[in-house]
Amino acid sequence: MSDRSERYEVLLSGSGGQGIILAGVIVAEAGIAHDLKVVQTASYGPESRGGASHSEVILSGTDIDYPAVTKPDFVIALTQEAADKFAHLARPRGNVLLDTTWVEKLPQNIQANMASFPLTEEASNRFGKPLVANIIALGYFAEHNPLLGADELLQAIIRRVPSHYRELNEHAFAYGRELADQA
Amino acid sequence: MSGTKGRTLLLQGNEACAMGAIYAGCRFFGGYPITPSTEIAEHFARKLPTVGGVFIQMEDEIASISSIIGSSLAGVKAMTATSGPGFSLMQENLGLATVLETPIVIVNIMRSGASTGHPTGTGQGDLMQSRWGTHSDHPVVALAPATAQEMFDLTVKAFNIAEKLRVPVILLPEAVVGHIREAVYIPAEGEMEVIDRERPGSYENFLFFKRDTNGVAHPPDLGAGFRPHYTGLTHDESGFFTAVPDRVNAFTVGLNSKMELHREYLTDYCEETVEDADVLLISFGVTARACAHVTRDLRKRGVKAGCFRPRIVWPFPEERLNRIAQHAHTFIVPELNLGQMRLVVQRVVGPEKRVVGINRVDGAMLTLERMQKEVEEVLA
Numbered sequence: 001m002s003d004r005s006e007r008y009e010v011l012l013s014g015s016g017g018q019g020i021i022l023a024g025v026i027v028a029e030a031g032i033a034h035d036l037k038v039v040q041t042a043s044y045g046p047e048s049r050g051g052a053s054h055s056e057v058i059l060s061g062t063d064i065d066y067p068a069v070t071k072p073d074f075v076i077a078l079t080q081e082a083a084d085k086f087a088h089l090a091r092p093r094g095n096v097l098l099d100t101t102w103v104e105k106l107p108q109n110i111q112a113n114m115a116s117f118p119l120t121e122e123a124s125n126r127f128g129k130p131l132v133a134n135i136i137a138l139g140y141f142a143e144h145n146p147l148l149g150a151d152e153l154l155q156a157i158i159r160r161v162p163s164h165y166r167e168l169n170e171h172a173f174a175y176g177r178e179l180a181d182q183a
Numbered sequence: 184m185s186g187t188k189g190r191t192l193l194l195q196g197n198e199a200c201a202m203g204a205i206y207a208g209c210r211f212f213g214g215y216p217i218t219p220s221t222e223i224a225e226h227f228a229r230k231l232p233t234v235g236g237v238f239i240q241m242e243d244e245i246a247s248i249s250s251i252i253g254s255s256l257a258g259v260k261a262m263t264a265t266s267g268p269g270f271s272l273m274q275e276n277l278g279l280a281t282v283l284e285t286p287i288v289i290v291n292i293m294r295s296g297a298s299t300g301h302p303t304g305t306g307q308g309d310l311m312q313s314r315w316g317t318h319s320d321h322p323v324v325a326l327a328p329a330t331a332q333e334m335f336d337l338t339v340k341a342f343n344i345a346e347k348l349r350v351p352v353i354l355l356p357e358a359v360v361g362h363i364r365e366a367v368y369i370p371a372e373g374e375m376e377v378i379d380r381e382r383p384g385s386y387e388n389f390l391f392f393k394r395d396t397n398g399v400a401h402p403p404d405l406g407a408g409f410r411p412h413y414t415g416l417t418h419d420e421s422g423f424f425t426a427v428p429d430r431v432n433a434f435t436v437g438l439n440s441k442m443e444l445h446r447e448y449l450t451d452y453c454e455e456t457v458e459d460a461d462v463l464l465i466s467f468g469v470t471a472r473a474c475a476h477v478t479r480d481l482r483k484r485g486v487k488a489g490c491f492r493p494r495i496v497w498p499f500p501e502e503r504l505n506r507i508a509q510h511a512h513t514f515i516v517p518e519l520n521l522g523q524m525r526l527v528v529q530r531v532v533g534p535e536k537r538v539v540g541i542n543r544v545d546g547a548m549l550t551l552e553r554m555q556k557e558v559e560e561v562l563a
Contacts, residue, residue: 025364029193032366038193040364065476066551067363067469
């Protein structure tokens, strides 16, 4: 999608504590840095710690009226529940990224381009921090979305993560981009 | 704020609201945390001490509104934030603020359902309460932001209206607007108008509550050297109780006159393709953003549709809607309640016009899909 006037919708989903909301905020801030209009919303409720969590980001070159995702261009799902609930919503030519550490049963009949990696496991093995699975996912996202470049996303990540974790996140992000090349 | 240019930040609506208040000069916040408004209190708790202000977490919402009335009486701009259950508790003292001519701003981030309701659900069920929640005829202004930017801008505006008219002003966003994150432009100091209440240097014959030609009385700040008497009882221009019928009458009529005398100042709406519209979608807040989307879809298909969104919902922009009703014949009013604004629209456009509601009260937003479907049914 190169037409900036169209909406580009991202749906990030998983469970509370996986950094789903943070990842959404990072995408939104990268969008602002790229002079795009952005809307970011998140699931909100008592379930937000440990329970299902999702975050929506809409990017557009023009004003965004309706502020909820209608037909996501990019779905990231870090748990089985999230995969079951959201993967099939993706647009036919969109993308779905799954974390097979938690998604054991891959969703069937997905028309979007589906990719799956053991993101949390890799985060744990390579970086000693399962928490950076979200940043690996953003590295993958950087290579597969038409609007935001890797530099913009990386800058947004650096602005949002604690400075002593900067290097760790940079590596996780770079690894996510490598995964995209493999796919 | 540094330099002369503002800055653009990704902000949650509630953060933008608190930043707007501080920009407008608010230096006191008294509140009691409640979902979905709590981020406003959190922001104030962090920021007010750094700008010479005071944050107090009060014991409940009755104390919260009392504290901000006290602050404002002493001359310090003040705000509280709550949701429906807390707003209900504030109604008595909201009335007190109106008769004391005390500027205050109350933010009611609307959740869903009556009583304790659905704390994390979104809703628009407090539209009528914001106008008529406290007893008897009283002036009140309510604004309904639809974006994070408007959470900043309309909070500044709320303070300006409160200070200029000396009325309580209510900001009435749905939970979704409180929690949405969008780019918000924070203007530099001086870039956006900030109004401070008029402070007369003297009062003829100690008539502290005498109205000016705009219907506004300007009683002095407590502690400013005058010795005003403040009461919630009917009072005359001296500020003391009166039961003399003519003066009681002047009390109520005068108090309410400031709304009428500022009608133009209190008219604020957005509209799109209304000039030749046959069909008008009317709503407020985020629900109205969906209306704009549906309207553009209808236009693409050749339907003469328009949309209309009051940013100040009370007083309702009756004059403008009336003009549109001279050519529009169908009015569709989507709301997250069972038809509170629909009643107002029907009254304004008259009984011969077709006014249809689209209503949702399960704690979620109206989806585009559902709105499109129901609009089709109305137009079929």
